[in-house]
Amino acid sequence: MTQSKLAVITGGSSGMGFHVAREMARRGNDLVLNARTPDAAAETIRNEFGVRVECVAGSIAEPEVTARIAAAAEAMGGTAALLLNHGGPPVKPLMELTEADWQEAFEMMVQGPLRLLRAIVPQMLARGEGRILAISSFTVKSPYGGIALSNSLRAALVNALKTAALELGPKGILVNALAPGYVETDRTKGWNDAYARAGNTTIEAVRNQTLESIPLRRYGTPEGFARMAALLLSADNDYVSGQQILYDGALITAN
Template sequence: MDLGLKGKSVFVAAASKGLGRASALEFAREGANVTIASRSEERLSEAKRVIGEATGVEVSTVAMDAGKADDVQRAIREAAERFGGLDVLVCNAGGPKGGRFDEMSDSDWQAAYELNLLGTIRMIREALPYMRKAGGGRIVNLTSASIKQPIDGLILSNVFRAGVHALTKTLATELAPDGILINTVAPGRIATDRIQELDEANAKKTGRSLDEVRQASERSIPLGRLGQPDEFGRVVAFYGSFANTYATGQALLVDGGAVKAL
């Protein structure tokens, strides 16, 4: 299938590793002009190398903290100027601090809001003028399976990831007349550094070994294993492509069947 991405300008946030990098790699495979953003210039250089070796495509990089308005504005502008516009935006950010309600301070709530919800709002706001000028575009918001089924011990993520999908659903109606499709892609347990960190914290808290925590997790997934980043990245590339012409306002879970909610 031709995804209609060749020569398109694609911006992927938090793309120096994990699901962001996997998504950027798939866009590069499709011949898009990809800009990857992250707070760490060192990790960006490594991601650029990995994607280049895998695809033969040289992606562009820009340093950006999604929790800072000036950074977002500058990064989106640089990407658009470099490639003559912006056709696809993938909003992504690292997961907020884990913990229960009683463990969270006002500053914890504010930091998660700034990074995971307001950061997405800012990226979309900056991207829309370029997409409207081009006559359309695609936006993909990366969240979590917690938008359908809250995850114990991740209250900040549960709240603000759900907020991102509420934003997606609302903007689907507002942006449709502009030819802009917007969707949420929500990972379940994908083999990334974030899942490793959460499993290690769970093992420490419960007194179990890391292997025991991992095996229990895998038993809860109908496919019997963690997902791989490339399996997630391919879904993002489709929803962010111009082969997708009619799906908007949707939330697609890439979770191996783990969430049972309708």
């Protein structure tokens, strides 16, 4: 089997996506790095690891962005590993969500990732192998109130990826989702801040309450998440496919 040499990473300018990109570069992969603003992250990774990083700026929801990502990857010799990631959708009670909210989130969370998968898989077929991973969420298994878009559309993508694993497995392509529980990124810090303000309490109190539901008594780190993701995206993963794996510290969920 050929060693992975090119990883395509979407949602890679910050948070977990950035750390997965960084870890793949540390392992010697060149990158096609997508986000709406990927340039600074790409420069950081180039300086740190000396690998080639091509940026494709734009939303994963846009067909022309898919086309540019696939063309950049083809020009670099074809994709070995694909990470599907993006930001979280709006947080709103189910009864307040409009059809436009659903449509917009569907384009970013289901249509865009699957369009990119269709564009990249032929490059993997040409290599005779490939690894695909999506960043999902523990709430696919245990939906929380207030985040219907995330609960529903991530579940749709995870089941589409399970189908891809069944259909593409015979051709050497392994497909998985890695679902974070509470991983400490700027986004999580923003959430804690918002919860603290809404509940008229402190960020520390919100944090401690969350930690009580995590048997490991600590948040996950983007670096630790990235090591798991890079393993699933590399040839070191020779048999795990069709799974949604939780990176959650054995999180105790409400349901």
